[in-house]
Amino acid sequence: NVSRGVTGVGTPPPPQISVTPASQDFAAVAVGGSADRTFTVQNIGGGTLTGSASASSPFGVFSGSSFSLAAGASQDVVVRFSPALEASYSGSVNFTSNAGNVSPGVTGVGTPPPPQISVTPASQDFGAVAVGGSANRTFTVRNIGGGTLTGSASASSPFGVFSGSPFSLHTGGSLGVVVRFSPTATGSFTGNVSFTSNGGNASRGVSGTGAQITVQTPKAGEAWYINRNVTIRWASRGLSGNVKIELSRDGGISWATLLPSTPNDGDQTWKVTGPATRQGRIRVCDLSGAVRDTNDANFTILRDVLTH
Structure with a gap:
């Protein structure tokens, strides 16, 4: 009989890559929008599995692109689909590692964006x-x-x-x-x-x-005399800022500005000027002209009998 010795060393198995699922369909995604899908990469061998994942537009790796996995460990890799055009797209996600490469497929359709x-x-x-x-x-x-x-x-x-x-x-x-x-x-x-x-x-x-503005004087039929001081009176509500006072000598057909801007305090003294008229009207309005009021009826402007 003859006997011969043998020797050997047991070593850890090498890393081995596994990527699931085999493909992902993003279905319909509006142009300008995006959708995410997840692949799981796992080291089903030994040692340490190292590598990265990448994809070409309109697909892209959103998170988890680099991985370093001990035996049995896994990691999620999130892929994002962001279509820029209305079209059907297909591609792959490339997983490269020290244990070989895997390229699961990805598909998606760019659809018209919704109204906004x-x-x-x-x-x-x-x-x-x-x-x-x-x-x-x-x-x-x-x-x-x-x-x-x-x-x-x-x-x-x-x-x-x-x-x-x-x-x-x-x-x-x-x-x-x-x-x-x-x-x-x-x-x-x-x-x-x-x-x-x-x-x-x-x-x-x-x-x-x-x-609201309400002109209180002059009253209908009132007589104002040229060169005498009179008081124009009005009341207002809901109005801020100054007011403008205007005079018509033709019953309100045309208007001349007496005071372009005066405090909205309810009364204003005015020295009456000619010419005389029996169709006088006074109008008070805010500076924009949006809020205004005219006295109710014509009044008279007469020459001053004491000086003429």
Whole structure:
């Protein structure tokens, strides 16, 4: 009999890469949007598995691109699909490692972006508006997404949507929505214009003041004499700032400015000037001319009998 010795060394198995699943479908994703899917890379061998993952546009590795995994360890690799065009896409995610390479497939479809509403400006102030009158302001609605944006706008009294609702806007289209403020009483008012649509909703603030001026003198039929001082009297509510006083000598057909700006304190002394007329009217208004009142009927301007 003969016996011969043998020797050997048992060593750890080498690393071995496993990537699951074998592919990922991102399905339909709107252009300009994105979607994520996850692959799991695992070391099903021994030692340490090291490597990285990469993909070409419109696919890309969002997180977990580099990995270093002990035996049995795993890591998620998140891949993002971000289509820039309306088209079908296919590609692969390339996992390269010290234990070989794996390339699972990825697919996805870029679809038209959904409609998206934009409303400007952020708010509108109507300022002072005469009670019983009205003023308009405009909001611009725009479809900054894709498809067709459909919707409507609404507001509560004393605000209301005058025109531009409902709306239907293609990509990039815009429309002016006119809002009207119609105060029926003096005071400050605030509210919101509500825009509802298939591309989101928006609310924009509106504010305004109901204001009123009442001319108290001159009275109907009153006589004012040239070169004498008289007092013009008025009352106001909901009005701030100065007022303007005007005179008509033809019953209100044409007007001349007596005082372009004077404190809104309710009375103003004026030295009467010619020419004489039997169709005198006084008008007091805010500096914008939006809120105003005229005395009720004609008065007379006469030559001063004491000096003529």
